[in-house]
Amino acid sequence: MQEMNNNDVATTLVRDLLKEKRRERFWKNTRFIAWFALFAYSIIHIVGYLNESETKSIAIGHKKYAALVRLDGMIAPGRDFSAEVLVPTLREAFSDKNAEGVIIEINSPGGTPVQSAIIHDAIIRFKKQYHKKVIVVGEDMLTSGAYYIAVAADKIYVNPNTLTGSIGVVMKGFGFVELMKKVGVERRVYIAGDNKDRLDPFLPQTPQDLAKVHEVMAEVHQNFANAVLEGRKGKLQGDPKDLFTGDFWSGQTAVKLGLVDGLGNLLDVLELEFKTSHFKEYGNTSNLFKMLGNQLSNAVEGIAYS
8 A cells, every 4th residue: 555655656746747847848938939929020120120221222233312311309418419429420421422412301409509510510511521412301390409400501491390490599497596495495605716606596696697698698699690691691581680589480481481492301302402212321220229129128028017
């Protein structure tokens, strides 16, 4: 009897061990299939991306094409739309000897005056250096610093609904003087230089502070206006006193005001200005890796939380 019990126990243990092995093999295969599906899913999207880029971009050996650079988002240091990132990309596009010219597609509400000015000046410098025609196409927004950059081009095209203009300067901040009093907090600041704490949000504004702010902003605004007057010389139809108020207009009104040259999207402008429907895109290769990363991230999240 004891021997039979031992045999039964042994049999049960073997059966349980086999079940555990099968379960382990099942989950191992399941994980393999999941990761393989994820990999295949990503590859399919990458191939689709490359095929789409190829159809939109220049076919190998095609005679005519334009060099394309896309500028998107806020203009600021540390962003994709910054001088550090874009000036080398623009140089590469301009230096393409086989390109008929350069087309810059912009979708931006603007950004810092310094970054905008650096990119604007770089475009002008490259135009002279490489003798390339430059066309800007505005999308949803072509305002403030984005418009500053656009006036460096030979021509500007927008959609009828593109927000355009906003030739002005804005400076924002907060004041916490009354809040400090209510909270009962005393702030202690030690300076060397009478104006070192100017515009401190915890101190009351003074007439001298306001005068200084207006002085600096007026200079920056004038630099913006000068760039527009130079870039749109002989094209502006509106009174500069109205155009440079910081206001914005639709694309169709911007045409009437001479802020832009015409209406059209990217493909329209390619045909009109360069007599081709092909382009070679510069500065967009990182998007492929971003897309792959996003696909992996989304798929992993779906596995983990679904």
